[in-house]
Amino acid sequence: MKDCTQCVVRNRAICAGLEPDELDTLGQLGRRQRVKKGQTVVWEGDDSVVVANVIEGVLKVSMSISDGREQIVGVVFASDFIGRPFGQQSPYSVTALTDAELCIFSRSTFDSFARQHPALEHKLLRRTLNELDRAHEWMLLLGKKTATERIATLLLEMSARLGETGCSAENGALDAFELPLDRQQMGDVLGLTIETVSRQLSLLKADGVINLPDRRTVAIQNRARLQDLSAAA
Amino acid sequence: MKDCTQCVVRNRAICAGLEPDELDTLGQLGRRQRVKKGQTVVWEGDDSVVVANVIEGVLKVSMSISDGREQIVGVVFASDFIGRPFGQQSPYSVTALTDAELCIFSRSTFDSFARQHPALEHKLLRRTLNELDRAHEWMLLLGKKTATERIATLLLEMSARLGETGCSAENGALDAFELPLDRQQMGDVLGLTIETVSRQLSLLKADGVINLPDRRTVAIQNRARLQDLSAAA
DNA sequence: GGCGTTCCTTGATTCAGATCAACGAATAGA
DNA sequence: TCTATTCGTTGATCTGAATCAAGGAACGCC
Numbered sequence: 003m004k005d006c007t008q009c010v011v012r013n014r015a016i017c018a019g020l021e022p023d024e025l026d027t028l029g030q031l032g033r034r035q036r037v038k039k040g041q042t043v044v045w046e047g048d049d050s051v052v053v054a055n056v057i058e059g060v061l062k063v064s065m066s067i068s069d070g071r072e073q074i075v076g077v078v079f080a081s082d083f084i085g086r087p088f089g090q091q092s093p094y095s096v097t098a099l100t101d102a103e104l105c106i107f108s109r110s111t112f113d114s115f116a117r118q119h120p121a122l123e124h125k126l127l128r129r130t131l132n133e134l135d136r137a138h139e140w141m142l143l144l145g146k147k148t149a150t151e152r153i154a155t156l157l158l159e160m161s162a163r164l165g166e167t168g169c170s171a172e173n174g175a176l177d178a179f180e181l182p183l184d185r186q187q188m189g190d191v192l193g194l195t196i197e198t199v200s201r202q203l204s205l206l207k208a209d210g211v212i213n214l215p216d217r218r219t220v221a222i223q224n225r226a227r228l229q230d231l232s233a234a235a
Numbered sequence: 236m237k238d239c240t241q242c243v244v245r246n247r248a249i250c251a252g253l254e255p256d257e258l259d260t261l262g263q264l265g266r267r268q269r270v271k272k273g274q275t276v277v278w279e280g281d282d283s284v285v286v287a288n289v290i291e292g293v294l295k296v297s298m299s300i301s302d303g304r305e306q307i308v309g310v311v312f313a314s315d316f317i318g319r320p321f322g323q324q325s326p327y328s329v330t331a332l333t334d335a336e337l338c339i340f341s342r343s344t345f346d347s348f349a350r351q352h353p354a355l356e357h358k359l360l361r362r363t364l365n366e367l368d369r370a371h372e373w374m375l376l377l378g379k380k381t382a383t384e385r386i387a388t389l390l391l392e393m394s395a396r397l398g399e400t401g402c403s404a405e406n407g408a409l410d411a412f413e414l415p416l417d418r419q420q421m422g423d424v425l426g427l428t429i430e431t432v433s434r435q436l437s438l439l440k441a442d443g444v445i446n447l448p449d450r451r452t453v454a455i456q457n458r459a460r461l462q463d464l465s466a467a468a
Numbered sequence: 469g470g471c472g473t474t475c476c477t478t479g480a481t482t483c484a485g486a487t488c489a490a491c492g493a494a495t496a497g498a
Numbered sequence: 499t500c501t502a503t504t505c506g507t508t509g510a511t512c513t514g515a516a517t518c519a520a521g522g523a524a525c526g527c528c
Binding site for chain 2: 046047063065066067068069071072073075076086087088089093094117120123124126127128130131133134135137138139140141142144145146147190192193233234235
């Protein structure tokens, strides 16, 4: 990689705030890679070989049971970090939901760089703590929420996260956005079947809470109502 | 606090590996505190005022919805770390399941100490990454596993974690142990009702997989079978 | 533009687990 | 020791979401 100072996620990824010389060193260690929609970057159970920053695109983080049941445990966006540092094996798979661009590091190389740069480890720690908070929130959803509440929560979360990703000028939640997930994937995030997801979306549409101009796009028409339905803690 | 070098969790808590002088400084910042079973140490939504190491006992980490539904998102044991460092608010409550002893720090004091001691932050990072792995595993359970699979998984997990906690000589999984959770709490960890938990335990007992000498103790009689039933990934 | 495929929706039916209900066993308190 | 209360078990019934089934809409490919 040449020049991290030109990187589009420069100010949001974990590299933000590194000293110029540190940034340069790190830049030498990484390489940019494009991945196609559907391509798996990291395999569950395999040796943890790489970690990466997401420069562009959306990917899913998933775990599965041997009989094929799959749970999506995370959805990552531009500027997010993927992979399992400081671990021999990856407990999950990472797969592109859209075409994506990554900034990839060998895991062991990244580990040792991080160990020598506390500022980077600190960023990584904060990020991991935030992810843990989100995981906890999702455990509440999976353990206790109804189908309607789950769908409402997902739509609000997507609206918020896709909003962050946009340019820093308008940084709020989006009222209309394109879902990076198909119905099956929404089900795999929410612990529901594809049919239940579809039905719940149809209900929300019939109630005028959202609109669905095409299969992938959602327009929130009554955010307050959607918030009520999500049973926000 | 006087002397961290005598602490029973000395070698397993995040303070392990600090230099003697660092350990001494940290020791000055913390204070030991006993908490009674049922007592809540941290409240969901409140300012994140304290963090702590668990010296002895078991505590639950939980989140809830305003109508009272509660999900237990973590169970912590001796040598584990509790609280939310680097955050203004605590996203969860922490409540003692048994009488417990903690080594408490003011959150802000701990934060600044940590920022100045990369070795400590590194330990915290590794611990947080492990917790995140566990949270992901649990999301798979909550999203996709059946009641039987959930119970089997919980029993194996408890067996393993209570085993670690014991003296380092016999460090394996225990075949007989006392549950730190009552039936309701097991339900709140597993996303099940108390009745379903009770029924599933009765079934496992009837099948000779486990024995239940009294309400709080479990004896695993056929670990291989229990592992099969847990649908291990 | 036609055709096959994939994705989504909707309807009918089933079922795992929730809810409702009652009772029994352990524990604590007087 | 007796009694109140909490906790756990078991049974009967209900229900939300899963499963089974069919058709329809969008998309990619020739």
